[in-house]
Amino acid sequence: MRIYPETFTFLKDIADNNNREWFMAHKDEHDRAKENVIEFAGELIKELSKVDPNLDASLDPKKAVLRIYRDIRFSPDKTPYKNNFGIGKLTSGKNVMHIGYYMHVQPGASFIAGGSWMPENDQLKKIRQEIDYNADALKAVVDEPEFKQLFGEFRKQEQLKTVPQGYSADNENIGLLKLKSFVAEHSFTDKEMMTEGIVQKIATICSKLYPLNVFLKNAVS
Template structure:
């Protein structure tokens, strides 16, 4: 489970996002990061039983994203992210296909999966798969438990215009106009502190698994 001190560290980081405070609390950061790595290691073990597309060689340490922000092109010059992000790719050890994503952020934690903002050739392939096999996707995203967990899959950012390969009267145009193909569920801080938090989150990922299979099949 995620430790209370990990949440507390992030809460204080939000209020003190500067290098002096961070360096004075570097040991707390390292302790929090080790907690997240341990949690990710346990989560990976469960997910690899659910999703065979997750590489058995995947290193939990490499799944935990850097807390240091790239501020070169950002108006926000705060040097640190106020959360821990965990990216668990499928079909290899690098991002670029469907994945699972876990974020620990006080009051704004979440578990997600799918493919966020695919690059142009992948987006084209996914749209083609939807055009050919929309019923397979709709069976996944319209399943009552999926809707209960993640809401309406179609209510993600969409193109304002119709993709040029398709017509406005296509019966699946609401899916074809999507820019991302993501299912996500917010998590309360207290949910992360439960002893069975890892298994609960793995169970949620199990409901995302069919979506990831559909998306990866489009890119095969």
């Protein structure tokens, strides 16, 4: 299973023609591209469930593929359609809806991500508390050489400009405690995404994300 060239072509075209008239005239192309991504999501769910036993292998891939329609109600950008397909709802267990995996399919910008993006305040407090109590467990994951090679420096995500309440600036783990998100991502070229075996490659990479999700899940449970 792979992403077909026609899917990337559709996404490139809608980026250049982001209006309802063009979309309705090319709806068949959208439907074929979406079906490709749904099939891709089905294989990805199957492979990820082998890596992460907490991920529901029976998840309907149709429900995992996000809508292409943008929510423009509160956005200054009024273009109606996304120029990508997202595969979400790949959560790492029950009651941890913000901890899991996300697959992004976009020409020149495809990636797999894991962890927790901008957790809500109650979860954020629990994660910071776990870091304060058990930072060595997280550092053993994110400072591991292969993790850094695949995902880069974990601490270079967006951080608070000030010290979080309840912690001191001289805390040895302040770089982790100031994080607003706890996400790692790995990018893929279009050529990689269009090559057979890419789903298995993504799953192998996610095996390195799994320990991060375990740490976060334990923190909020």
